[in-house]
Amino acid sequence: MLVKVGSRSLELGGPHLTELRDSNDIIHDVAALKDRIAEDGYLLLRGFHDREEVLKARRAVLAKMDKMGKLDRDTLLEDGFMADGSKTLLMGGTNEDLPELLDVLNGDRIMGFFDGLLGEQSLTYHYKWLRAVGKGDFTGAHYDIVYMGRGTHNLYTVWTPLGDIDYAMGGLAICLDSHRFEDLKASYGSKDADRDGVNHYTDDPLVITNKYGGKWATTEYQAGDILIFGMFLMHCSLENTTGQYRLSVDTRYQSSKEKVDERWNGKKPRGHDKEPDPVQ
Ligand SMILES: O=C(O)CCC(=O)C(=O)O
Secondary structure, X not given: OEEEEOOEEEEEOOOXXXXXXXXXXXXXXXXXXXXXXXXXXXXXXXXXXXXXXXXHHHHHHHHHHHHOOOEOOOOOHHHOXXXXXXXXXXXXXXXXXXXXXXXHHOOHHHHHHHHHHHOOOEEEOOOEEEEEEOOOOOOOEEOOHHHXXXXXXXXXXXXXXXXXXXXXXXXXXXXXXXXXXXXXXXXXXXXXXXXXXXXOOEOOHHHHHHHHOOXXXXXXXXXXXXXXXXXXXXXXXXXXXXXXOEEEEEEEEXXXXXXXXXXXXXOOOOOOOOOOOOOO
């Protein structure tokens, strides 16, 4: 099966693309989870959140988008079909008008998980990167450190699909082993989007693997699943090839004892000096 990863079509199970493995077998073993994320660079946890709570958040996001005129009025709201002329919508911010979403992202389940993983009280940045990715769009490959590297580097991204996302709709892909690409970490990974004016490393996933090795990995996601990874793991998204919005949100978690990147925290996070690109 061919899957559109960034600007390429790659064969799933071929030399460049494989399936992510989940870590549900060790979900209650913090030491094993720490070892796994150090080794693999990511944790995929299936059904981590209550599916109904995630679907409630999805409906709230879609109701907001509907009011904005972004959805096709002749179809069911929960299917999230794009209205004619609608485009990708980045709804980054505190999203306080979406309490159903914040209940999932700031709730006891996820905060308790990070308290355990970090061995200290955790916090989550107030800024939430809520995305409705439209037909034909994808996110280019990057390390998150470039966008949020002014606090601790011991910061984690949680990517949360808001709905079921198959290969055609295009969820997240990661580059296995890229947390060990020391040259890339020291070059691209030492940049700051605002200071240095850099953005995605590339739209072509093979530019990275041809030079540094590794392999891309992805999966189909269901509402309730989460994908966790650190600041130095290359990731991009698959292209959304459908006429329905791909809804997801990415959020950040760290120890409350460590330095935060002030651009993203507090009641009114300042954000980037200037928005770097449509699908960052
Ligand atoms: O959802 C996407 O398209 C990109 C997400 C991302 O870059 C992230 O989770 O850091």
